[in-house]
Amino acid sequence: MIEVNHLTKRYGGRTAVNDISFTVARGEIVGLLGPNGAGKSTTMRMLSGFLPGTSGSVRIGGFDVAHEADAVRRRIGYMPENNPLHPEMRVREYLKFRARLKGLGWRESRRRVQVVIEQCGLGDVCSRVIGQLSKGYKQRVGLADALVHEPELIILDEPTIGLDPQQIRSVRALIKNLAGHHTVLISTHILPEVEMMCGRVLIMFGGKVLASDTPENLQRRMSGGSQVIAEIAAPEPDLRQALDQLMEVERWDVSPTDGAFFRCALTGSNGSDLRPAIYQMAWRQGWMLRELTRSRYSLEDIYVQVTQPGTEDLE
Amino acid sequence: MRVFWTLLRRELASFFLSFQGYVIIAAMTLLVGLSFVVLVAGVGNDPFTEPVTEMFYSTFYFWLILLLGAPVITMRLFAHEKASGTFETLMTTPVGDLQVVAAKFTAALSFYMVSWLPLMGCLLVVRHFTSQTAALDPGTVGGVYLGILLLGAVFISLGCLASAMSQTQVMSAIISFVLGVSLFSLAYLAKSAPVNDHWQTQAISTFNLFDQMHDFARGAVDSRAVVFSLSTTFFFLFLNLRVLESRRWK
Structure with missing residues (x-):
């Protein structure tokens, strides 16, 4: 057209x-x-x-x-x-x-x-x-x-x-x-x-x-795969081990939050959605899961990244 | 043609259905009235033998109406549309530049002619209270209005051009007033210049709007004057068209 x-x-x-x-x-x-x-x-x-x-x-x-x-x-x-x-x-x-x-x-x-x-x-x-x-x-x-x-x-x-x-x-x-x-x-x-x-x-x-x-x-x-945030109540070493064993997870990061919960930021390999795998892991281990979200790079991030002077050759 | 009528209707409506339009008509009526008063006062002091219409044009107010009225009537045409952005919506519809110019010019000229109607009232008064039967003689009145129309066409087309060249109405009014005064001065020069055979004097003498109007006011239609006003009008409208086209020049 x-x-x-x-x-x-x-x-x-x-x-x-x-x-x-x-x-x-x-x-x-x-x-x-x-x-x-x-x-x-x-x-x-x-x-x-x-x-x-x-x-x-x-x-x-x-x-x-x-x-x-x-x-x-x-x-x-x-x-x-x-x-x-x-x-x-x-x-x-x-x-x-x-x-x-x-x-x-x-x-x-x-x-x-x-x-x-x-x-x-x-x-x-x-x-x-x-x-x-x-x-x-x-x-x-x-x-x-x-x-x-x-x-x-x-x-x-x-x-x-x-x-x-x-x-x-x-x-x-x-x-x-x-x-x-x-x-x-x-x-x-x-x-x-x-x-x-x-x-x-x-x-x-x-x-x-x-x-x-x-x-x-x-x-x-832009993101090269989306990031998943999960808050799981589990003993920390067990959680770390379980995450290591998950095939789909490429990178992960665990930080304690309030009570027994740990906040895990996980990045899947080649953009796959990690949420089902996380849920299954928690369910199999009998851990409590209180949040499971996919934090997408919003268009806003892309926009800022693309239009930032310096990141692109503007001439 | 359909587009032309649509545009013309819209332009006429914006003249006659707006406050501004009636302010202009009121102002012109005032000037015509003043010019009439001056005329009557003059006649009271110094009786004359010429037809009353002939005296009319020679009052200062007639030219004032032309010089002030035309810029005010035409200033809105293009400048307002450009300032408000509607020019963009207009020119992105399948209308031709020629249709736009023709419709705007026709509407402005029609409005100008309507605002001259009070003159008829003055002539009626003269007819009623004096023995001047010539005041409403169809030939004379026709001549006067033809002169008003032709001279008006020149000044209105000049105003259209100025409006197309400017971004704001004030700018448009100033430009067309300055150009109008220049034309008027040229006419004055032509009238006061000594008659001789130099080509310069001959050229300038074609701009003698006073004598042209004088002839019209007597009811005499001189083809030279008609050709002069029509060609000047078309020249200004042609320039106007080029100004619109210039938008598309790279």
């Missing part, structure tokens, strides 16, 4: 996006993750055809963004950063105006506006003035606008920024529902968001794409 080839954007002397290449397949939900100023918005603006790239090419659905702008614009629904709307218009009026601009006929635009109003839960506010709506509703109006012409690709630039947790949840649920019918590209700097919504993550920093994989794969790649 999206093919980006060696795309570069320079503003004056500054390189905002530096020779990035990636592809997004039809039906994927891809998160573009990066700190502020990483080049996410610039990339999205170039994908939407609003800004030209300095060099490189972008193809959307097989059409070149620079040369077949009309065909591309028909296929994308784009919600820019900060979700600009006309505050003096009413919700239904605005959506209808947008649908008409996007080339829908009179009857078709009426039908589609009704569909997106229901899809985005705007039924209660559809005759209110946009400027008076809460931020969550405004965001949904922006989303409805991006959806109104049934685009194949939806590009959302920070769709949940500035919302309260409840609103974020509803916007996320909405975006998740788009999976399957549409290809979605979302930019954000909020990590759990990507973990929850996206099938794939592109991490951008300093104008470059530093990593591209599923959240799970990224976690596996």
Whole structure:
């Protein structure tokens, strides 16, 4: 659906996006993750055809963004950063105006506006003035606008920024529902968001794409196997011996906590899940087990690691 | 074409359904009224034989309306959309630059013409209280409004261009005011320059907006004036289009 080839954007002397290449397949939900100023918005603006790239090419659905702008614009629904709307218009009026601009006929635009109003839960506010709506509703109006012409690709630039947790949840649920019918590209700097919504993550920093994989794969790649924390009540020497004998455990560390319990931090070999083995060990020995958790490297750790200046060659 | 009508409707709505629009209309009405008062006072002191419409354009206020009104009407068009970010949502829909420019210009010009309607009221007053039947002569009124339309088109297209070039409305108003005053000064120069055969004088004399408006106000439509205003308008709109396109230059 999206093919980006060696795309570069320079503003004056500054390189905002530096020779990035990636592809997004039809039906994927891809998160573009990066700190502020990483080049996410610039990339999205170039994908939407609003800004030209300095060099490189972008193809959307097989059409070149620079040369077949009309065909591309028909296929994308784009919600820019900060979700600009006309505050003096009413919700239904605005959506209808947008649908008409996007080339829908009179009857078709009426039908589609009704569909997106229901899809985005705007039924209660559809005759209110946009400027008076809460931020969550405004965001949904922006989303409805991006959806109104049934685009194949939806590009959302920070769709949940500035919302309260409840609103974020509803916007996320909405975006998740788009999976399957549409290809979605979302930019954000909020990590759990990507973990929850996206099938794939592109991490951008300093104008470059530093990593591209599923959240799970990224976690596996970064941690080289997950760590399991277990709290077991047992005599210490017996516990140490038992852990030594466990085949799956590569490294372990035992430290006493309160009472008879010991806290064990265990790393499995080649990323296997140790939890069943630990449980069985405790059960066989008749030891008491009060906690058994897998501490995953969160996307946050990966993000920090990848985007830390110095860990990567940034030039 | 459908996109053009959609855009035009939206632009007209934002003129006529906004507080700002009525402030502009009120201000223009005030200026037209003032210009009328000045005219009537002048006539009281010094009776004249020319048609009343002819006197109208020569009052200071007529040009003030043109010079102040056009920047204020047009400043919002592009600059506001750019500042609020809606320009980005607009230009990522399948609309052509030409449609956008045409719709915005048409809307601004229509609004400008509507805000000139109070002049009709003044002419009615003249007609009612004096023996001046020429005040509402269809030819003369048509000429006056044609002149207002054509000169307005020049200044409105100039304002559109300024708005497309600026990021904020204030900047847009300043740029178009400065450009408008420059054009006005050129017209003044053309009027006061001695008549001779130098090509410079000839060139400048095409900018003689005063004599052009004078002709229109008498009900005389001079094709040179029509061609001049139309070509100037198209020139500014063409530049406006290029400014929009420049966004896509690498």
